[in-house]
Amino acid sequence: MATQVLLVDDFDHDTRADHTLVFAFDGETYSVDLSDENAAEFRELMAPYINVATRLGKHRPEKNPVNGKRPSPALARPSMPSTTNGKPWYKSEPGGPAETEKAKKRYRNMARDWGRENGYDIGDRGVIRDEVYVAFEEHRLAKGLPVGPASVGLS
Incomplete structure (x- = not known):
């Protein structure tokens, strides 16, 4: 006889959980099993805060003992690189500190070069549109590379 384990949505306790989301808040890391609908609502509610937060890097949670998969991150895709003071x-x-400004310039150059190599219109003046930065960060995430300030050694 086979045993089947079903995950139930931790929020409403009535529907099947389709996602295990992992997030951190106030120094604690949490995991919650949610249905497609509740996971989408969680992502929507968190998006404004995540869009202005500083990304600290990926957390690789342990595999789920039930299904052998790693939980999916709450928001895997950056919608806009993080901001400071808007x-x-x-x-x-x-x-600003010279070393920090040099690191920022290095990042802008990396994004500009990547954008040109990947068909983005950078223009004669070398102005980089926000969509290039977003795509550059998505590319780095997909490759498992550091993103944001960590990509140039800033914390």
Whole structure:
């Protein structure tokens, strides 16, 4: 006789859970099993906060003993690189520390070069549109590379 284990949505306790989402808050890491509908609602509610947060890197949770899979992250895709004071982290700050400004410039150059190599219109002045930064970060995420400030050694 085979045993079948079904995960139940932790939020409503009535529907089958389709996703295990992992997130951290106030120094604690949490895992919640949710249906497609509740997972979409969770992502929608968290998106405004995640869009302005500083990404600290990936957390690789242990595999689920029931299905052998790793939980899916709450938001796997960046919608816009994180900002500081309403300004993307990689933009220059007049009077900022020289090493930090050099690292930001390195990041902008990496994104510009990647954009040109991947068919994005960078233009004669070398202005990089936000969509290039987003695509560049998605590319780095897919490759398992650090994103955001961590990609150039900033924390």
